[in-house]
Amino acid sequence: MTMYHETDYHRHQATRRGSSCRGFLLIEMLVYIAVLVVITLAVISTVLSLRGVFEKARANHLLMEAAENSLERMVFEIDAATSVDAAGSVFDVSPGTLALIGDAGTRSFYLDGGQLRVTENGADAGPLTPPAVSVGELVFTHYQNAHTEGVRVSLRLEVTEPVTLTKTFHVMTLLRNSYE
């Protein structure tokens, strides 16, 4: 190390080296810390935003899955039925009940504890909606003319966790086996 002091060149080098070793100025440190804080805040904000979006997307997915499962099953059973059991049904109010008579026996759709359930030939066949989705409204409307019968279903589904999401679906189907 003593050779640094032996020539002008080495003295010059030693001066430059000393300059490069001076560390950061206060203003540089402040700028870098500010940049770091901004980046950190942006990352945290993004992560929180993404979490919210994913929760909404998950709730949306649950709602769609429940809607398609419930409505497709009801449309299928109404389509295949030969007649509506008016005495066993509750029309035009929520919660409604729909009792169908078909070649495969009887089917009944009703609400229990916020879940849409189905019975097959009088025996409980389980829920059509998952526990995370509740049915806020279920209305059946019965239509009849000289040739056929039809049922309109209004179904409002609600997801409350982790975010609140509500959507109402309407579908109508004629009883294909009721044509006379």
Add this chain to the structure above:
Amino acid sequence: MRIFSSRQQALQRGIGSVEVLIGTAIVALTLSFTIATVNHFFTVGTKTADRVAATYLAQEGVEALRFVRDSSWATIAALPTDTARYLDIDSDTIGITTTPEVVDGFERTVFVRDVYRRSAGDDIVDEASEVGKVLDPNSKLVEVSVHAPATGVTVMLGAYLTNLWTE
């Protein structure tokens, strides 16, 4: 010695402003693209929910028109072709009206089109077709369009209805 000295300087001088700026820009771009992508997926998800609801409404529209046909073919036959009409569904009856229908934010419109059949045979041909064709008074093409203004989703279903009960 000079080379050693330069390397040592490079190692000891720390991060320059340009590096910080480039690093910040990369992080900012990455965050922006991530947020934009996730928002896009969420928008698509919301549109999908509306598309499902709109499809059921359109299906309901076709079934309601089929029910109207079963009640009276004259009601369908009397509708002006290529003109917007709307369903009037209440708890007892289903009719067709000139008053626009909005169901839970979805606009539902009905169109009735004439049906032409090839003179030689019964095949349905387009109205603009130049082959020999005749108007079939006992068939109509009904189209149900459901539009969600909030998301811009539009679903359209069509079906041929015939005078099944030969009134």
